Amino acid sequence: MKIDLYDLARFFSRVDVAKQTECWFFTGKTDPFGYGNFSVNKTKIGAHRFSYVVFNGEIPKDLLVRHRCDNPSCVNPNHLETGTVHDNVKDRMTRGRSAKGTGNGRSKLKDSDIQKILTDPRSSVHVARDYGVSGSVILNVRNGKSWGHVSGIKHIPTKK
Numbered sequence: 001m002k003i004d005l006y007d008l009a010r011f012f013s014r015v016d017v018a019k020q021t022e023c024w025f026f027t028g029k030t031d032p033f034g035y036g037n038f039s040v041n042k043t044k045i046g047a048h049r050f051s052y053v054v055f056n057g058e059i060p061k062d063l064l065v066r067h068r069c070d071n072p073s074c075v076n077p078n079h080l081e082t083g084t085v086h087d088n089v090k091d092r093m094t095r096g097r098s099a100k101g102t103g104n105g106r107s108k109l110k111d112s113d114i115q116k117i118l119t120d121p122r123s124s125v126h127v128a129r130d131y132g133v134s135g136s137v138i139l140n141v142r143n144g145k146s147w148g149h150v151s152g153i154k155h156i157p158t159k160k
Helices: 005-012 047-056 085-094 111-119 124-131 135-142
Strands: 037-040 043-046 064-067 080-083
Touching: 005 037, 005 047, 037 047, 043 047, 047 064, 047 080, 064 085, 080 085, 111 124, 111 135, 124 135
Parallel strands: none
Antiparallel strands: 037 043, 064 080
């Protein structure tokens, strides 16, 4: 990406630079998730990605730019690092930002269904038919692999 002084001036006119150790907030346009949007040569780029390129050079192929500070509008290069999609998913889970239960728009179950499922003595396959899900979904509820935030069941993975 070719960056000139005009691009830098436009970018930094939209950045609230605080101390070097604090988040630098992008004050320009943002997406619905709070990530800044910027364009260079009519090509859109995330503001955090642009900042990374300015201070660190090109982003290696197949990597993305992650926020150590967990603040999507931050463009402080000291808070940015590259990583894989897997690294980013791990970050999301560690920080508790994954959609759980009804927060996942594709969920067929409701919080109120979980206690009923746990106390239903029938097989997982029979219970699953009533809720329009697979037997494995019911098993995951019953062993705490999913919906543990509602059931209180803590899943303990077994070693292979």
